[in-house]
Amino acid sequence: MADAGAKKKRRQYNVEYLKYGFIPSPHSEQLPFCLICEKTFSNEAMKPSRLSGHCKKLHRNKADKNVNYSKALRDKCDNNKTLHDMFAAEAHNNDYGQRISYNIALNIAKAGKAHAIGETLVTPVIHEVMTIALKTNSEPVLKAIFLSNNTVQRRIDEMDGDTEENICNILRNTEFSLQLDESTLSNNVSLL
Known part of the structure; x- marks a missing residue:
């Protein structure tokens, strides 16, 4: 056996x-x-x-x-393309669209312009540049870039929160000192 x-x-x-x-x-x-x-x-x-x-x-x-x-x-x-390859290509397209959307939102915030400018000005400009200068179809690119008023606001808020969190982490992990001076006002009130 x-x-x-x-x-x-x-x-x-x-x-x-x-x-x-x-x-x-x-x-x-x-x-x-x-x-x-x-x-x-x-x-x-x-x-x-x-x-x-x-x-x-x-x-x-x-x-x-x-x-x-x-x-x-x-x-x-x-x-042969696998299912993973097809999804990876689509994810890459979404990734570049999202990255462009964040960069445009950052530029809108730096310029101090209204958030609606993404839809009213930036999207038509991208369309014109792609169709006239690059002679390509702008539709797939414009579908990947989200620039609505609410989206731009949300992206700016996310970047703001992320920047604040990064600064707080740097301050928590960095040693620093504060120097305080005390002085008195004319009516004998101390002031830091």
Whole structure:
């Protein structure tokens, strides 16, 4: 009887498995991934006989293809965008739009202008610059930049709170001293 505590043998991927149309799974290097049906199999299936059997049984019309066909499928699979890649690109677009929105709000605050100037002046100016000077469609950029009156006010308040918090942290963590002078007024009242 086999020892119950014995470890299972974990097979490693071999480059020769590419001729059967298999690569290591994108999620785990120890699992085979069929390039044709795009399925991941257990580690126990990582035997040449099982990989070949899968290919001959389920992909008869592609079983006699050479290794170059599998390499082309592998390259195509490597170039496919994942869900993570799509969300990362969208998050990057939102990130630059948010950064631009904060910078414009900062400039509005520095200039001491009304917060509504973002919608009434800045947005049309961005549109004009992009369409006339850069000859590009300004719509995706303008959708990413939020400059409504309330948004500008909120961004200025957030930056104000953040600046105040940073200054307080610096003062808490920095040693400094205060010098006080005491003097008296003409009616013998002391004044610090």
